[in-house]
Amino acid sequence: MMLKTSLARRSACLLAAVLSFPLLARSAAPAGCTLVAGGGRAPLSADSQVNDRWNRLNFSFFDATAEAARETGDVEQAFFAAGATDTARNLQSLLSQASKAGCLRVAQVAVFTDDTRPEPELVFSLRVSPVKQDAAGSAASLGAAEFEKEYRYPATPESLGQVVPSRIADRAMREYREQSGPADTVNVYRGTGSAQCTGGGSTLAENQKRLTEAGIQVLSSSCGSTGRMYAQRCGGPTGDIHVFEIPASQKDAAIKQQFRMLSDLPGAQKAACPS
Known part of the structure; x- marks a missing residue:
């Protein structure tokens, strides 16, 4: 995949730090931020090279999405490496981080293969959901998705060499902003x-x-x-x-x-x- 050298170097450094912890958190952002969460869909493989490829592909899409989200506000980041597929545990971690940072929404991104189709497809997905607080303000949950879309490509060597995660991320965030419009x-x-x-x-x-x-x-x-x-x-x-x-x-x-x-x-x- 064609990525600018500077982006590739920055992503590699960030990936190394992220994979050392389930979550990568910055200092608390002002109220109204977006928590961008990546990964969490790829099962752990016995082949470390397969895990590395999935991690890098997911991280590239995740990192580009976070950059696009920063154009309109503050961003918190959370990344789950290959094998971190415990959905309930991941969600609990996300809600805790979102609540502490004062984030109003969670943008979940992932790259995975869909083997249920006649021809396997590589899927880039974005789902944006509001963070809901209970009446006492002590517990958080995710509301119904405000935006949800998948970008699908044939899972062939030819197509895999042509998809550019950063372009897909830019398109996804642009379409989200166009569809959602102002908050009111x-x-x-x-x-x-x-x-x-x-x-x-x-x-x-x-x-x-x-x-x-x-x-x-x-x-x-x-x-x-x-x-x-x-x-x-x-x-x-x-x-x-x-x-x-x-x-x-x-x-x-x-x-x-x-x-x-x-x-x-x-x-x-x-x-x-x-x-």
């Missing part, structure tokens, strides 16, 4: 109902009217697609959607009007509406 707003969507060959369905204005007539403020709107693949046949769905940014406080009202959270569609993409 959310994105909801509704299918257009258009069909292949014939088109039709609701217009952007018609779907926006459903929201405004229910007393919901629309801050911005756009067209888009679900990001899913559909069989090509006349009359079949197109996957076209309309996306609306609304106040987070009006999310439940929008759901009652048959709109859904855009975060439910990890592969969704916004696009300019056709003229």
Whole structure:
């Protein structure tokens, strides 16, 4: 994989330090930071070279994600090496570190292989979840994911030589920021109902009217697609959607009007509406 020399040297030094401890913690960051957690998916192999490759691949993606997250705020870091697959224990460590640092969210990243597909795939995943405190403020938990997406590539020698973890991390964090928007707003969507060959369905204005007539403020709107693949046949769905940014406080009202959270569609993409 092509990495700049400076990044490779810095990552190697950081990796050596991280692998000495389950967690790498900095001094407490100001309230509102993001805890970026990497690894925790690769089982321990009897082959030390295999473990080293997985550690380096996961760390490259993790380190690049943390750098991208620093563009918008303070970051805490936690990395789990190959073999650290105790999910409950890892989560407990993350929540403890997030609470001490005052972090509001945890961004979990991992690289792993999916052998359940007909052809094995290499998966880069990002999941961002809010940190929830109980009423007494004594216990923390992770809330429902605000953003969750996987970037998949064929697990072949040719493709493995072409994937660049830093580029995938930049793309993932950019898409997270674009989808989540400001903290006090959310994105909801509704299918257009258009069909292949014939088109039709609701217009952007018609779907926006459903929201405004229910007393919901629309801050911005756009067209888009679900990001899913559909069989090509006349009359079949197109996957076209309309996306609306609304106040987070009006999310439940929008759901009652048959709109859904855009975060439910990890592969969704916004696009300019056709003229």
